[in-house]
Amino acid sequence: MEKRWRCTVCGYIHTGENPPEICPICGADASFFELVSQEDEAKPSSEVKSNAKPVVDQPDGEAAIRQALYRISYGLYIISAQAEGRDNGQCANTCFQITSEPARLAIGINKLNFTHELIQKSGKFGVSVLSQTGHDYARKFGYRTGRDVNKFEGVAVHRGKSGVLLLNDVLVTMEATVISQLDSGTHTLFLADVIGGEILQEGEPMTYAYFRAKK
Numbered sequence: 156m157e158k159r160w161r162c163t164v165c166g167y168i169h170t171g172e173n174p175p176e177i178c179p180i181c182g183a184d185a186s187f188f189e190l191v192s193q194e195d196e197a198k199p200s201s202e203v204k205s206n207a208k209p210v211v212d213q214p215d216g217e218a219a220i221r222q223a224l225y226r227i228s229y230g231l232y233i234i235s236a237q238a239e240g241r242d243n244g245q246c247a248n249t250c251f252q253i254t255s256e257p258a259r260l261a262i263g264i265n266k267l268n269f270t271h272e273l274i275q276k277s278g279k280f281g282v283s284v285l286s287q288t289g290h291d292y293a294r295k296f297g298y299r300t301g302r303d304v305n306k307f308e309g310v311a312v313h314r315g316k317s318g319v320l321l322l323n324d325v326l327v328t329m330e331a332t333v334i335s336q337l338d339s340g341t342h343t344l345f346l347a348d349v350i351g352g353e354i355l356q357e358g359e360p361m362t363y364a365y366f367r368a369k370k
């Protein structure tokens with residue numbers, strides 16, 4: 156008998172060997188689907204467990220940690236940097252305010268990324284905050300390295316006062332200078348003072364969840 160999977164966010168039922176990658180109704184990803192047991196099938200729908208009740212098939216250990224981390228909400232940003240005459244940018248979700256007084260933020264960047272190299276060399280970076288129409292930018296800057304291609308080609312940009320390139324078609328931009336670095340294994344956490352900001356558009360910021368749901 157074919158398996159039935161329930162989306163714990165909206166209740167959509169999917170039939171198949173595995174849950175769908177993305178829920179066609181609400182956009183939740185596969186980790187939000189739970190297997191519907193035969194007991195559940197026999198019950199009236201009012202008795203079937205819903206999103207409001209605890210998940211019965213509780214994943215354990217590593218799986219639970221991964222699923223828990225997956226539910227942290229993030230925005231999406233293009234982090235840009237410039238050093239020794241080279242410009243580059245990458246997509247990142249790990250960008251967040253630490254304090255507002257002084258204006259200070261942090262980013263988590265993979266040590267293998269070209270952007271990481273440029274930030275370490277220059278001690279500065281730019282942040283372009285994507286709007287909900289920024290899928291193409293996330294794709295363009297998030298899936299290949301600027302060591303091989305110029306990711307800014309065909310993208311409308313301007314240069315900030317610190318010298319980094321900033322996207323035009325975004326909600327806001329910021330420029331920041333690094334004040335501290337924390338080695339986090341595969342990534343470096345750069346702590347930085349915000350030295351400039353500009354408001355370019357009104358609109359809803361892109362979230363990581365929205366990007367995944369609509370991609």
Ligand SMILES: Cc1cc2nc3c(=O)[nH]c(=O)nc-3n(C[C@H](O)[C@H](O)[C@H](O)COP(=O)(O)O)c2cc1C
Binds near residue numbers: 246248294297
């Ligand atoms: C949605 C999304 C979010 C990402 N978030 C991060 C992040 O927070 N930190 C990071 O180092 N890489 C992140 N990446 C991966 C980099 O954008 C990717 O590795 C990029 O190709 C690096 O480019 P570079 O070598 O030109 O710097 C993300 C990619 C996507 C698509």
